[in-house]
Amino acid sequence: MTWKYRPIAILAVLFLMHVVGHIDRNLLAAFAPQIMVDLSISNTQFGFLAGAVWVLSYSTASVLTGALSDRYSRTRILAVAVLIWSACTAASGFAMSFGQMAAARLLVACGEAGLIPPALSLLLDLFSARRLSTASGIFFMGLPVGIGGAFVIAGTGGAVAGWRGSFYALGLIGVLLAVPMFFVRDDRTARAPRRSALKLSDQFRLAWLDLKATPVVVYTMLGFVMIHVLLAGFAFLQLWLVNERGFVAADIAGRVGGLQIFSGMLGAISGGAISDRFAHRLSGGHATFLVLLIGLFSPLMLMRFFAASGSPAFYLGLCAVFFLPMAAYGPANALLQGLTPARSRSLLTGVNILVINVVAIALGSALIGVAGDRLKAAGSAHPLTTALFCADIASLCSIVFFGLAALHSRSAPAAAPAISLAEGKA
Numbered sequence: 001m002t003w004k005y006r007p008i009a010i011l012a013v014l015f016l017m018h019v020v021g022h023i024d025r026n027l028l029a030a031f032a033p034q035i036m037v038d039l040s041i042s043n044t045q046f047g048f049l050a051g052a053v054w055v056l057s058y059s060t061a062s063v064l065t066g067a068l069s070d071r072y073s074r075t076r077i078l079a080v081a082v083l084i085w086s087a088c089t090a091a092s093g094f095a096m097s098f099g100q101m102a103a104a105r106l107l108v109a110c111g112e113a114g115l116i117p118p119a120l121s122l123l124l125d126l127f128s129a130r131r132l133s134t135a136s137g138i139f140f141m142g143l144p145v146g147i148g149g150a151f152v153i154a155g156t157g158g159a160v161a162g163w164r165g166s167f168y169a170l171g172l173i174g175v176l177l178a179v180p181m182f183f184v185r186d187d188r189t190a191r192a193p194r195r196s197a198l199k200l201s202d203q204f205r206l207a208w209l210d211l212k213a214t215p216v217v218v219y220t221m222l223g224f225v226m227i228h229v230l231l232a233g234f235a236f237l238q239l240w241l242v243n244e245r246g247f248v249a250a251d252i253a254g255r256v257g258g259l260q261i262f263s264g265m266l267g268a269i270s271g272g273a274i275s276d277r278f279a280h281r282l283s284g285g286h287a288t289f290l291v292l293l294i295g296l297f298s299p300l301m302l303m304r305f306f307a308a309s310g311s312p313a314f315y316l317g318l319c320a321v322f323f324l325p326m327a328a329y330g331p332a333n334a335l336l337q338g339l340t341p342a343r344s345r346s347l348l349t350g351v352n353i354l355v356i357n358v359v360a361i362a363l364g365s366a367l368i369g370v371a372g373d374r375l376k377a378a379g380s381a382h383p384l385t386t387a388l389f390c391a392d393i394a395s396l397c398s399i400v401f402f403g404l405a406a407l408h409s410r411s412a413p414a415a416a417p418a419i420s421l422a423e424g425k426a
Helices: 007-030 032-038 043-050 052-069 074-092 098-112 116-126 132-140 142-155 158-181 187-191 200-213 215-227 229-234 237-243 249-281 285-305 312-339 342-377 383-396 398-409 421-425
Strands: none
Touching: 007 032, 007 043, 007 074, 007 098, 007 116, 007 132, 007 142, 007 158, 032 043, 032 158, 043 052, 043 098, 052 074, 052 098, 052 116, 052 200, 052 342, 074 098, 074 116, 074 158, 116 132, 116 312, 116 342, 132 142, 132 249, 132 312, 142 158, 142 249, 142 312, 200 215, 200 342, 215 229, 215 285, 215 312, 215 342, 215 383, 215 398, 229 312, 229 342, 229 383, 237 249, 237 383, 249 285, 249 312, 285 312, 285 383, 285 398, 312 342, 312 398, 342 383, 383 398
């Protein structure tokens, strides 16, 4: 496939979109105290805004945008998605009530669902297999940069512009990023004009057939979902540090935020780059690299539960838990994108996003909270410590699925064979 545009330039734009998207997503939490007062929002209502409204709309819409990205121009879908979420981010600044804010955030989530499925598919076309994991890692550096950036904005410029002004400004920045993407031609669309003629129901059925035909993809998706249980535990990290490890909230928040940005960025770029460098030398490729990665960092990650608070070992453990999930993004997505047939690639990416958000993050967070409450009621002196330790062990079960993916990768072709509907019926 021939592109008129430099792959690095497209990757840079996609990275900036990802950063802005995660700033948009986390700006609500960063300005939570001011927003709750101004809009008279209760804790329950805020939890609904940050949780159910976001997870359900974002994860469901990701499946739809994935299906559309396999049928139509990915660059146009990206441009429209960024325009939608940016306009609704600006609209969030005009909200005068809980209902208005909920409507705006729902549409922001639906817009952001149009980023990852087409972006990852584009990266596969733009970069060779030997560079795909690195490119994916750079793209997903937008996650820790965006999360940290939201809190930096709230603590610096947000003090001057206020939360409303910050939402307005971010919406404008998003629009400026979206406009150039309208002029980037998706060569794949020009080469496959009949793709959009396929019925949506047939598209989902073909995706199911492709999934059944590629066990490496299935095992990689399962492992990727399990490792995201670590992210579910992040919601309770501050409570654990203050209530059970004795830290002062104001002191530890900034320290942990800095560690999260640094370790997350380092994990995303190094995990992708090292996997690209050495995966072809390993039997099982990227999947084997993921097994080795988890095996290496698991002891460091669990060490934070046993090390003295504030000790070097304790902070090393925190860095490991921020590093590990981000380091998995590059190699895992290189596997998923490289082995999924083009006709189902973005749709299955959307399905993976749906399962990650609903099962690993939403359900995982709920189970950690319930376990903590029950352990506390039973008289446990360290309920969150136990609940988070169990969550970490559950996330480390991802090594089993990545191991199975490695075993199947040894005999898997470079790209999965496409199965026709007629073959599926047979």
